[in-house]
Amino acid sequence: MAGTTQTTSEYIQHHLQNLTFGLHPENGLSFAHNAQEASDMGFWAINVDTLGWSIAMGVLFLWLFRKAARAATTGVPSGLQNMVEMLVEFVDNSVKESFHGKNRLIAPLSLTIFVWIFLLNLLDLVPVDWLPQLAQEIGVSFFGADPHHVFFRVVPTTDINATLGLALSVFALVIFYSIKIKGFSGFIAELTLHPFSSSNKFAQVLLIPINFLLEAVTLLAKPVSLALRLFGNLYAGELIFILIALLGLWQLPLHFAWATFHILIIVLQAFIFMMLTIVYLSQASEEQH
Amino acid sequence: MNLNLTLIGQSIAFAVFVWFCMKYVWPPVTQALQERQKKIADGLDAASRAQRELEQANEEAEKTLRESRDEAARIIEQARTRSNHMIEEARDNARAEGERMIENARAEIDQEINRAKEELRAQVASLAVIGAERILETSVDEKTHRVLLDKLAAEL
Secondary structure, rough: OOEEEEEOOHHHHOOOOEEEEEEEOEEEEEEEEOOOHHHHHHOOOEEEHHHHHHHHHHHHHHHHHHHHHHOOOOOOOOHHHHHHHEEEEHHHHHHHHHHHOOOOOOOHHHHHHHHHHHHHHHEEEEEEEEHHHHHHHHHHHOOOOOHOOOOOEEEOOOOOOHHHHHHHHHHHHHHHHHHHHHHHHHHHHHHHHHOOOOHHHHHHHHHHHHHHHHHHHHHHHHHHHHHHHHHHHHHHHHHHHHHHHHHHHHHHHHHHHHHHHHHHHHHHHHHHHHHHHHHHHHHHOOOOO | OOOOHHHHHHHHHHHHHHHHHHHHHHHHHHHHHHHHHHHHHHHHHHHHHHHHHHHHHHHHHHHHHHHHHHHHHHHHHHHHHHHHHHHHHHHHHHHHHHHHHHHHHHHHHHHHHHHHHHHHHHHHHHHHHHHHHHHHOOOOOOOOOOOHHHHHHOOO
């Protein structure tokens, strides 16, 4: 599938490059033509493919679930309603097991995380060349773009921006609930008076920086680990799909085998992200730990 | 691999999706689930209640049946004793009637015999008188010989 003029490493790099749109210092507002241009755009650029697929999958999720929710009856459920109810109950049970406070946000939040991330991950099972190839055709025939400059990376969770965006949102909620439930002073106390404490006032003051260092690392590790775990798993999975796609005819059985295994990963990663979110928020909402 | 605005975009999209889910997806689904749960619980309740009622009704029917069977048996027994009684009574009556009739007949027969005896006696008396007249060649005055004649008649 690799273009005749592409070498193997070019093919891989092409697949791992997002379609970036932003303000380039020389070319102005435009799509990046290569990785260098994309990084030259700095922070003020958008990965159109990542964001587009994320929103598309989010809309798909909400459309499906909204459809089921509107039609929800107390009678015998069927088809879509069955699936939606099963997922809702599954998420609801997971939340009830781990989160003991009362919170209207956390269950729908978990549902959104689980289903949305699952759908984003699911895009990984679409053969790696199909959508990029389609995008290339469209780019070349409608916009007259150079085929080598049409980048299209389908799976949003292989983009660190997407996973970090999710993780930081969750992190913001953790901070918000920590302060809301424990108060600002309680939050600060939690950061500075644990895990080492002393009845001696002087010793306690000395321990504050140590505690703060430890607790800050613990706190900051949460979003970073959330983001990197999802990103790492999916990035590696995607890379293996790309490598398999380079094998010619042998890719068929291998692709099938890896895709089968990958089904496990995509569900598991969505589930882990959801569970960790629930756990972090439950930690944030509980008094001391 | 560079961080850019996508990060913010993703966060905003996430927030919007969560908000939508919280507002329009979660409540109706969970409400439907809860209502169905309640409905099923109610249904199970009603079923067990109906079961209980059915058992009660069965018991009652059985009881009524048993009672009526007993009643019927009692009535039959009563009828039987009554009929026996009646037969017995009729038999007694018949026997008594028969005996009475026999008695009557016997009395009548006795009466007839007595009458015949009287008649015979009277006739014998008159015969005796006649005989005596023949022998004595005189008439026997009935009045004077009344006592004699009566004595004779009684001896016969």
